[in-house]
Amino acid sequence: MTSPSSPPLTPPSSPPSPLNPSAPPLKKDLFKKRNSSEKERGEGRAELSVVRGAIFSFFMRLFRKRRARIGIYGPPNAGKTTLANRIIQTFADGGEIGEVTEIPHETRRAIRREGITIEAKSGKKRAKLRIDIVDTPGLATKIDFKDFLPFGLSEEEAKRRAKEATQGVIEAIKWLDDIDGVVLVFDATENPYTQTNIVIVGNMEARGIPIIIAANKIDLPEASPQRIKNAFPQHTVVPISALKGENMDALYEEMARKFR
DSSP states (O other): OOOTTSOOOOOOSSOOOSSOTTSOOOOHHHHHHHHHHHHHHHHHHHHHHHHHHHHHHHHHHHHHHHSEEEEEEOSTTSSHHHHHHHHHHHHSSOOOSSOOOSSTTOOOSOEEEEEEEEEEEETTEEEEEEEEEEEOOOOOSOOOGGGGGGGTOOHHHHHHHHHHHHHHHHHHHHHGGGOSEEEEEEETTSOSOOHHHHHHHHHHHHHTOOEEEEEEOTTSTTOOHHHHHHHOTTSEEEEOBTTTTBTHHHHHHHHHHHHO
16 A cells, blocks of 8 residues: 555656666766767777878978988989999998999889998098988880890890899889989980889979989980080989999089089
């Protein structure tokens, strides 16, 4: 029998928790707050990841500024490996970064030499530039195995070399994503207005890569660095002979000025 003074029983506005029937009813906004907190934590983790990435990139740029990665690019047989060897023999412990022959596309893989300090005259002072050199395969818009046959290669060897040279061009282009500056080597005895040269320069300009053009082989009587200057007046052109070592100080000074 119910006491007259007892209040009437009314159903709860929300059902009790299924885990604890005696617990007070759960409120719907509790789930909203929990979801909101989880969302905020997720956003915070994303922002922290972005900040960490920015800090990592900043320190990577600082490190690379201390040692610039310089790519030596150009068409086949322009003298890229000869130039790389000259730099190493002058400022490192000697030796060679690669073999030099008359056969085109002798260098078919990018080769890197690290930790070279170039010393250049800059007025009365001497400027220093710490670099890694990347000697790259010769760039070409077309590679035909028949071009190798006059050098005594069999057809099978010529086809293999053409395939390797094509892969080398692809590798050289990929390296541009990780290069701080380019010494672009052109043969001063050849016509600079070739499709290959124009494509090379245009590609590097589109990427915003600093360029110095080395007009190589000035030791030959038919060399004309002025033709290269006329073809690419927007860039610094330094006449050199990587083989004989002529005017190399001018190139080193320009590298120290532009790539630091």
